[in-house]
Amino acid sequence: MNFGLNSGGFGFCRPAGSAGPFFQWSRAVRIRTNLDLLLDWLQAVGLGDIAAEFxxxxxxxxxxLCTPRSSLSKATWARLRAEYPALSPAQLHHVLRHYQLGPGQGYPEGWSPPPEERDAVASGDIFESFSDHPPLLLPTDGFQLRLGEAVTDSGLQAALFRIRRMLWEREEGALPANLSAMGRDGGV
Incomplete structure (x- = not known):
């Protein structure tokens, strides 16, 4: 879960259907708040170090993206690279290139990478690879789910049903129209 959230994090900061600048300060503040809550919870259950890395x-x-716009617009590429070393040059450039400073405000010159980093920006991948994700850690004690037994917790049953329905709808959406209609009608 943690790796998937981290890998898909860029998509959360932008409004759906946006074609222009799409990273927004207000969305980033909400994400930062929710991420802090999640990290606090993971710390409380003893997974703080792993979560911080993920x-x-x-x-x-x-x-x-939570940096005040007035400060961010004055920042230089060198300062931003120093302050956010976790981001590759390509990732930093992507975020800055698509950040919504405000109406009529363009891309500040100070955000341009120096010549020696332009190749890394142009050829670097902005997405995280799922091929090198960390190992799955399962709890060894204190968990409530007994494999092979019926799920009796109504909250867990509801969550599992929502996941099943979401997966079914996603799979059905990927099928050709004639096959998805057959699945809905109970046909084979």
Whole structure:
């Protein structure tokens, strides 16, 4: 869960359907607040160190986007690279290039990478790889779910049903129209 949230973090800071500048300060503040709550909870259950590492890039991105616009617009590439080392040059450039400073405000010259980093910006990947995600850690004690037994907790049953429905709808949406209709009608 942690790795998936961190890997998909860029998408949370932008409004749906946006074609222009899409990283917004207000969304970043909400993400930072919720991320702090999640990190506090993970710390309380003894996973603080692991969570801090997993959320390193998402946290850095949220911190960058939570910077007041007036301060961020005056920042230089060198300062931003020094303050947000968790972000690759390509990731930092992507966030800055698509940040919404305000109506009519363009991309500040100070945000441009120096010539020696332009290749890294142009050729670097902005997405995190799922091929090198950390190992899955399962609890060894204190958990309530007994594998092979019926789920009796109504809250957990409801959550599992929502996940099942979401997966079914996602799978059905990927099927050709004639096959998705058959699945809905109970056909084979």
């Amino acid at each position: 959320f390193r890039k998402l946290s850095a991105t949220a911190n960058l």
